Amino acid sequence: MVVLAAIDDSERASRVADEAAKLAAAFDDELHLVHVFNRSRLVDVLEVTLDDEDPAENYEVQQEADRIAAAATADVEYPAETVVRVGDPVTNVVEYAESVDARYIVIGGRKRTPTGKALFGSVTQKVMLNADRPVVNAPGQN
Structure with missing residues (x-):
């Protein structure tokens, strides 16, 4: 099976990758690091337009996803596969988890005020509500 770590380009990613690696090692599962780019970031940051090309290809x-994964796994001693998706993070994480029959989805939420929770959607919260498998929130200070 697979343990899926949903990572972004933040300090939380290393916490998520570490927790996912521990789970993968405990079950002798594969570790997949999934990073989802939104289209505007591809154009703005990477200066890439993908009219007819599959973004994952x-x-x-x-290369950018590999850089993000390398930063997240700098202290992780477990082999991992980097997976790239483009679009909505929630949809892509949940669909990828289903496609590989992931044992767990590991994600890292951030602390928010009650007002922030009511006004703004949380990727972590939406993944937890939409996934049909266990979701592990790797808590932290961010």
């Missing part, structure tokens, strides 16, 4: 997109 683009060299620059894969």
Whole structure:
């Protein structure tokens, strides 16, 4: 089976990757690090337009995802596969987890005020509500 770590380009990603690696090692599962780019970031940051090309197949997109995964796993001693998706993070994480029959989805939420929770959607919260498998929230200070 697979343990899926949903990572972003933040300090939380290393916490998520570490927790996912521990679970993968405990069950002798594969570890997949999934990073979802939104289209505007691809254009703004990577200066990549993907009219007819599958974003996951683009060299620059894969290189950026590999950089993010390397930063997240700098202290992790467990082999991991980097997976790139483009679009809505919630949809992509949940669909990828289903496609590989992931044992767990590991994600890292951030602390928010009650007002912030009511006004703004949380990727972590939406993944927990939409996934059909266990979701582990790797808590932290962020």
